[in-house]
Amino acid sequence: MEIVRQIKYKPARVAGGYTDRLLKIDLGSREIAVEKLAPDFKDKYTGGRGYALKAIWDGTTGDTRYDSPENILVMASGPLGNEPGFPGTGKFIVGTISPMTGTFIDSNVGGHFGPLLKLAGFDALAVTGISKEEVVILIDGDARTIAIAAAPQYDKETDDGALSFGDRLLKDINDGQYSDCLAAVSAGKGALHARYGLIHSLYYDIRRRRIRAKQAGRGGTGTVMRAKGLKSIVVRSSLSKANGNNPVDKKGVRAAGRAMKQVINKADPTQLHLSAWGTTILSEYMDKFHIFPVDNYQYGQSPDSAKLFAHVFLDNYFSKRIPDGCYYGCNLACAKGAENVELTRGPAAGRKVSIDGPEYETVGAVACMGIFDPQYVMEYNWYCDQYGIDVISTGVTIAFFMECFERGYLSVDDTGYELKFGSIAAADRCLHETAGGRGFGKIAGQGVARGKKWVAKKYAARNKASQDEVIAELNKFGMEVKGLEFSMYITKESLAQQGGYGLALKGPQHDEAWLIFIDQVYQELPTLEDKAAALKWFPLIRTWFNATGLCKLHWIDVRNPEAAATDEPSKNLPTLAHYIDYLNATTGSRKSLQDILDDSERLYILQKLINLRQGKGTRASDQIPLRAMAPAFFNEYQSRAEYYDLWLGQNGGVKKLPASPKQRHKLLIERRKRDYQQLCDAVYEKKGFTPEGIPGREIVARFGLLDEKAKRLLDEMGD
C-alpha cells in the first residue's frame, strides 16, 4: 500500500471514559494533527454528537456545503462507549453537513470502530479537505502510526462495493487474517452517485467468523466521505476491551452492568423479544395499528403484510441460536443476520452472500414500495449495503416516484419504464440505476426534496401548468422534511409523532423522538401540554445516548417492570437510574437525571443554532407533508372513513358531520392542519423558543453558547 503521509504518535490512555485527544486529518493538505482538548471540553460537550456539533459550529459556516473542503466528517464515541460489562455500548456518531438537508446530520452506529478508536487514543476523529486521489486512513494504535495511503486497487467488483472493499482491506492489512483488534468504516460506489450514501461500520464477528456491517445510514454521511476522496478508515488496537473506558469506579460499573443485564434477561423475552427476533418483530405491530408505511405511507396496513412479519425471516433466513450483539457484552443482541442467501436479481445474481439484517426499517422501506416479498427484502438489503446507500431514503424516494407515476405526474418518457407500486422489477431497476448514476437513477439519487422540483418542472412544461401549483400537490405526499426522507412510520394518527418528525432537528428520523405508541396506542399523552412536554423531554434524553456512545434500545424498548409503579412509565426511569450509575462510576461525576438533561439541552440548542445558520432552523422548516398529518387524498380517507368520521366527532370538535364524504375529508384536513400548528406553538413555548422556532437569547446564554457567532446569528434572526 502506498503511504502518502504518515506520522508517529503516542496513544493517550483512556481515563474515566476519555482520552481528551482529537485526531484531525486534512485530506487536502495531508496534515495529520493530534489535538489535546481543554480539560473542561468534555464537561460541556459530553462526547459523540456533542463533539461533532462543536466541530461543525466552529469549523464551518453558513456557506459550507456537503462537498466543501471545509466540511468536517466527525466520528466520535463517548465516555460510555466501550464496556463489555454493560449491555449496549460500542456506539459512535458520524456527524457532518448533510447532502440531503444542507445542515448538521448525525447518524449513530454500532460495531467496534468507536471502541477501537478510543483505545487507539482518540475521543474523536475529524476529517476535512478533499483528496485528489482516492485514499484510505490507517490509525494503528499498536504501531503508533497514523497514515494516509492511496486506496488499494483490487478488482472492480471489490473496489466498488462498500462491503467488499472494507472486508478486503481489513484482511489485506493484517496479513490476510481477520481480527477483532481491527475495525473499519467504508463508503461505496452508490455514495458517488446518490446523496444518501451511507457509512458502514465493519467489524469481525468471532461467532460468525466473518466481517459484519452496521450502518450510519441517514443523511448522506457516506456521500460526504466519498466527496472527500476517502474510501475507508481502519483502526487497530490490541489493548484489552475489558474495562475499555478505564472507569473511575470499576465495582460501580460492574454493579450497574449486572443490574441492566438482569432487566434485559428478565423483561425482553416477555416483551418484544428482540434478542430472538431482532427489530423485524415491529412490522406486525405497526401493521396492526395502521403505522406500516404501505404504498408511500398511504395505507398503514395491507392484507399482504404478514408475508413480511418476523417469523418469516426467523424461519427462512436468520441464523438461529447465535448471540448477535454488535458489541461485546450486549445481551439484547438484536443484530440479526443470514448466511448463504442466493441472490436472484441484479448484477450479482447467482451469488450466495451473507446479509446483516434486515432491520425493521428495511422491511418498512420495501413495503413502502408496495412490495411484500421477503426474498426481495433480503436482496434489497444486501444491494443497498454493498452499494453503500441508505435503505430508508432509497425506498422512500422510489416510492415517491412510484406514486408520481401512478398519479400521472410522471410517464414512461420520464422514467424509461413503468414505475408502479408492487413492481419488484421496477424497484430493482431503479435501485441499481441509482447506485450506478444511470438513467432515471440519476434523479432518484437526489432524494425526494429535489425529486419534487424535477417532477414539477417536467410536468408543468408538459401540461403548461404552474410549477408552484404542481409543487403544492407534490408536497402533499413527498415524504420529507428539511430534505430528509421520513423513516418508516405513519404519523397521521399520532399528533405527538408528527411533532417527533417535524420538529426533529436533523429531519424526520425517529431517533430524536418516537412517541407513536405512547400517544396513539397507550394514550399516555392526552393533552397538548403532555405532548409538548414529551417533545421536550424525549429528544433531550435521546440526545444523551447519542453523546455517550450508547444504544438506546435497552432503555426504550425493554420496559423495566418497576416502571409500572412510577408516575410516567413511558420514561422507564428505573432503567435510566442504572445508566446514571454507570455514568457516574465511569467518569467519577455525581450527576443526576436533571444534570444529564441539562447537558443534552446544551447540545440541542447548539444544533438548533447550526440549523438556523444553515437556513433550516425556523418554523417554516418544521412543516410536514399533508400525508404526515392526515389522509392526503380521498382514497386514503375512504380506506378508513368510519374511523375518520368518528375522529372528527370525538377529537375534531365537530358536532354535526357534513353530509358528503368529500366534505368530511376536507374538514378532517383542516382540523389536522390546525392541530399541528397548535402543537408547534406549544412545543416552541415549552422549549423557550419564539413562535418562529428561534431559541431565546437567555437560553443560549444559560448554556454558555452565546459566543460572537451566536450573537450575530440571533441578531440576524431578529431575536
Added chain:
Amino acid sequence: MIEFLGTQRTLAGADSIEMPIITRSRVDDVLEYVRNKYPQLKLDKDTALVVVNQQLASRDQVLKADDIISFLPFISGG
C-alpha cells in the same frame, strides 16, 4: 376473539383463540383466562397492556361478543 401477536403467537402455538363471553365478562377475566391457559406467555397481571378493538382497555371494561382482544408489549421506538 383473542389474538396473539409476535412472540405470543409462537408461544401459544395459535394465531387466535375464541373465549366464551358470558354476561358482563371483563378484560380482567380474559387476562386471567389466558394467563391460566398459556402460562408460558408470562403475561404480568399488573403490567400487561390489553387492547380491545385496537383501543387500550381498562381492566374493568365490559366485553362484547365480537370484540377482538390482544396483548401488547411495550414499544417505544429505536
